[in-house]
Amino acid sequence: MSLLSVKDLQTHFIFHDIDNQLREARALNNVNLSLDAGQILGIVGETGAGKSLTAQSICGLLRPPARIVGGSVVFDGRELLTLPEEELNNIRGADIAMVVQNPRSSLDPLTRIGEQLVRIHQTHTSGPLDGSRQKAMEMMQAVGIPDPQRRFTAWPHELSGGMAQRVLIAMALMNEPKLLIADEPTTGLDVTVQAQILDLLKELVARFDMASMIITHDLGIVAHYCDQVAVMFAGEIVEQGTLRDVFLQPAHPYTQQLLASTPERIKLGAETPLGGQPPDLFNLPVGCLSQDRCPLATDICRTSPPMVNLSIDHSARCHFANPNNKTAKSKGKKNG
Amino acid sequence: MNSTHSDQVSLATRIGNRLRGISRLSPTATAGVVIILLFGILALFSDLFMTHDPVSSYPDRILQAPSAQHWFGTDGNGMDVFSRVIYGAKFGFGIAIPAVIIAVIIGVPVGLVAGYRGGILDEVLMRIFDGLRVFPSIILALAVVAATGQSLINVVLVLGFLDSPVFARLVRAEVLALRSSIFVESAVAVGNPTWRILFLHLLPNSIQGAMAQTAVRAAWAVRISATLAFLGVGIQAPTPEWGAMIRQGAEFMVTGQWWVAIFPGLALIFLVFGLNLFGDGIQDILDPRRRASK
Amino acid sequence: MKFSQFILRRTLMVIPLLVGVVFLTFMLIRVGGLDPVGLLAGPTATADEFDMIREELGLNQPLWKQFLIYAGNVIQGDLGESWLSNRPVLEDIKSRSLISLELLFWGIGLGTLIGVPLGLRAAFRPNGRFDQITRILSLLGFSIPTYWLGLVMLFVFFYLLRWAPPGMGRISLMVNPPDFITGSYLVDSLLTANWQAAHSALSHLILPVICLAIVSAAPIIKQTRAIALEVISSDSVRYARACGLKTKTVREIVFKNSATPIITFVGTEITGLVGTMSLIEYVFAWGGLGQYGLNAIVRGDFTAVQGYVLTLALFSVLVFLVVDIIIAVIEPRSELN
Numbered sequence: 001m002s003l004l005s006v007k008d009l010q011t012h013f014i015f016h017d018i019d020n021q022l023r024e025a026r027a028l029n030n031v032n033l034s035l036d037a038g039q040i041l042g043i044v045g046e047t048g049a050g051k052s053l054t055a056q057s058i059c060g061l062l063r064p065p066a067r068i069v070g071g072s073v074v075f076d077g078r079e080l081l082t083l084p085e086e087e088l089n090n091i092r093g094a095d096i097a098m099v100v101q102n103p104r105s106s107l108d109p110l111t112r113i114g115e116q117l118v119r120i121h122q123t124h125t126s127g128p129l130d131g132s133r134q135k136a137m138e139m140m141q142a143v144g145i146p147d148p149q150r151r152f153t154a155w156p157h158e159l160s161g162g163m164a165q166r167v168l169i170a171m172a173l174m175n176e177p178k179l180l181i182a183d184e185p186t187t188g189l190d191v192t193v194q195a196q197i198l199d200l201l202k203e204l205v206a207r208f209d210m211a212s213m214i215i216t217h218d219l220g221i222v223a224h225y226c227d228q229v230a231v232m233f234a235g236e237i238v239e240q241g242t243l244r245d246v247f248l249q250p251a252h253p254y255t256q257q258l259l260a261s262t263p264e265r266i267k268l269g270a271e272t273p274l275g276g277q278p279p280d281l282f283n284l285p286v287g288c289l290s291q292d293r294c295p296l297a298t299d300i301c302r303t304s305p306p307m308v309n310l311s312i313d314h315s316a317r318c319h320f321a322n323p324n325n326k327t328a329k330s331k332g333k334k335n336g
Numbered sequence: 337m338n339s340t341h342s343d344q345v346s347l348a349t350r351i352g353n354r355l356r357g358i359s360r361l362s363p364t365a366t367a368g369v370v371i372i373l374l375f376g377i378l379a380l381f382s383d384l385f386m387t388h389d390p391v392s393s394y395p396d397r398i399l400q401a402p403s404a405q406h407w408f409g410t411d412g413n414g415m416d417v418f419s420r421v422i423y424g425a426k427f428g429f430g431i432a433i434p435a436v437i438i439a440v441i442i443g444v445p446v447g448l449v450a451g452y453r454g455g456i457l458d459e460v461l462m463r464i465f466d467g468l469r470v471f472p473s474i475i476l477a478l479a480v481v482a483a484t485g486q487s488l489i490n491v492v493l494v495l496g497f498l499d500s501p502v503f504a505r506l507v508r509a510e511v512l513a514l515r516s517s518i519f520v521e522s523a524v525a526v527g528n529p530t531w532r533i534l535f536l537h538l539l540p541n542s543i544q545g546a547m548a549q550t551a552v553r554a555a556w557a558v559r560i561s562a563t564l565a566f567l568g569v570g571i572q573a574p575t576p577e578w579g580a581m582i583r584q585g586a587e588f589m590v591t592g593q594w595w596v597a598i599f600p601g602l603a604l605i606f607l608v609f610g611l612n613l614f615g616d617g618i619q620d621i622l623d624p625r626r627r628a629s630k
Numbered sequence: 631m632k633f634s635q636f637i638l639r640r641t642l643m644v645i646p647l648l649v650g651v652v653f654l655t656f657m658l659i660r661v662g663g664l665d666p667v668g669l670l671a672g673p674t675a676t677a678d679e680f681d682m683i684r685e686e687l688g689l690n691q692p693l694w695k696q697f698l699i700y701a702g703n704v705i706q707g708d709l710g711e712s713w714l715s716n717r718p719v720l721e722d723i724k725s726r727s728l729i730s731l732e733l734l735f736w737g738i739g740l741g742t743l744i745g746v747p748l749g750l751r752a753a754f755r756p757n758g759r760f761d762q763i764t765r766i767l768s769l770l771g772f773s774i775p776t777y778w779l780g781l782v783m784l785f786v787f788f789y790l791l792r793w794a795p796p797g798m799g800r801i802s803l804m805v806n807p808p809d810f811i812t813g814s815y816l817v818d819s820l821l822t823a824n825w826q827a828a829h830s831a832l833s834h835l836i837l838p839v840i841c842l843a844i845v846s847a848a849p850i851i852k853q854t855r856a857i858a859l860e861v862i863s864s865d866s867v868r869y870a871r872a873c874g875l876k877t878k879t880v881r882e883i884v885f886k887n888s889a890t891p892i893i894t895f896v897g898t899e900i901t902g903l904v905g906t907m908s909l910i911e912y913v914f915a916w917g918g919l920g921q922y923g924l925n926a927i928v929r930g931d932f933t934a935v936q937g938y939v940l941t942l943a944l945f946s947v948l949v950f951l952v953v954d955i956i957i958a959v960i961e962p963r964s965e966l967n
Binding site: 364463464466467468469470471472473474475476478479480482483555559562563566567568569579582585586589590591592594597598601604605606608609612613616 | 646647650651653654658765766769770772773774775777778781782784785788789796797898901902903904905906908909912913923924927928930935938939942943946947950
């Protein structure tokens, strides 16, 4: 039994526009993934592929007009999608913790950081304040914040980006979560700091034996820190498997092009490696969602491609899933 | 995002859809429009609705309570309050519309130029506007109108003038944001003369926010002009303007003849409310903070 | 930076604004066609007398010279003499300012106490029942003319119900005002245990204060709601939700982060509300600065108008300064801390 099991998750944006037409953007289309304790899963994809939305859907942090319209999310044996909001709130910040982008603006600007650490602990455990303070100090030390005594009373705006991110990690760990979700944890930080933060994350995940999900658009980060990879495009997972499998033997044309045309550390922008515009979520094609940009597309792609299992832990959603595909821009297999 | 059906659907249906869409997104805007239209009809076709001549007095029927003959009663001069209230709608629109138009005509170009050119002109203008902000607008309007002469034209001019900083500021802010955008820079690079850039490129894109304000500023103009009349500045009795009517009715409020002042007040509230509803609704639609349905 | 340093800096920054205000006030009166000479001279004056008065008022001088004379006078505290009251304008203003301040204080205080919680509550459940009703009420508040509201309240509570006293002044004519301590009849009579005066003062205060409160609450509700909605969609509140903080805690975070913009807004609203207050004073014959000023404008008491407008503007500048300082003190991100 996996710790986290997401099956056929569908999240749509539904609203009426100014012409009174009902618009529906299919942002997540049958997302399937699973995670166990001790695993670090990297979810990678271009902007708008649905990575952050997946995390938000799992945690129940969607805002209208986004809605979950189907699927199931089972965490630690409990179905999250049918839990009442209050119980979901108890899980957030405790069993499932998030580390987000923009750490400096995410911290409450009017509360000292030590108090914020204590606050998140007190929210989820009932214990004496001193115990929380003690733990806050320990966590600050664990994440490498120098001089924790002094920093305890610091204001968020006094911290640098890297330091603030460490605080966020400490916040996440206060309640010993089973699952840690890091959504673009290093975007916006200095390059040198990025490596430090990621090293820290990897070390802590191992130390506390957590399951972890790292969401990023940076293939290099995935390559260095994750042991599982899921590649997303147009709101679905097109390929997933162990790091070795996906990076050394990519089977889906999208992944292949990705790895072939990019040097190790690449940022995926709005233009997909397959060329062309980002997919129009209001008007997705029938059948395979990537067909509009795929060099291998033929008539059969008008039917939904199956999830092909290339090995126990490696699968790709394509009619032609095969590590030996000759995609137009592919120069052969590339080492990630 | 364009629906692929739009080519096949008739214009009437599209307009109907757009209207329905707007009313779904903002019922307040719709309600506001209805009220404004109602008053507009009253103002334009007041002859159809008035029961008596608004400036004829019936000396034998002074201060009569509302009755079947005089629906809103009669005032201190024996004039029919109902007809005067209906006629007063003309003043509401007659002052507010020109005043807002003047404010836009003055404010928008000033905002465009100040935002685009920047420099000393911009600095000076902004300082002046900032300086004006410390004066309560009512008092300012009052003082200037009292000083410059108490005619209807003056009221309209002064209100329009005092309202222009709002539009200027809004347009200027938009222009500042757009000034360094790619499409403006390319227009400059191609060699367009300044006036073309201002009016063909910048104006259509900066004007949205300002337009949303027109209803709100019109509401303000209606209110202030009534306030001026109430204080005896601008329009005087026996002109059937709502503010002047309230002024006349004030002394009767404490002796029990409530109808003289209350009905014009209600009309005033209703029209201003409609304008505010509409303005608020439009701002809601234009603002990304609106929540989606379903 | 040190507190005294900060206050000094802020005060210095305000000086150009003060100069501008004096200038604008000066221009305001000069700009109109109102002829002060005609008013002072009366209908039977000869041409010579006109010239004499003109010279006495200094209207022969070039404009910039007139301004300098005016500015110089202002700094020395000479605001001219009111031809209506035949007293120095400064005296008239001084004696009335506290009276208006009392009304302003209670009115805006009550308006804020009503408006902020309503706006916050509306923001927590946007587009819900409460929100829709509150927004309608707020827009209604924007639409009701204050003076009309005052008249209606007098009609209902004085004429119909006989609960309130007639709208004349701050205390019943039959009652002796209390000894002067703060200038507020209510506070002073409470302080001197003069219960009769206290009761009278309170009953006279209620209606005008409620009028002002209603009118000031409307924009406060609207803006508080807008501010709170923005804070709710900010990164820090989203993160707070992701941390699983209890709803009560999240609401506290929203409130604290909204406080500064709300205070700033109320500060700017005070400027406009002073004008509204003047109207209320007029309707209730409050005897304060507002009534004095409105009378002056309507009757063409040109020096009094100038003094009145100048005082209002200076008051606004003072309010801005105070708000600035308050925010600098409570905000951890300010340069003071």
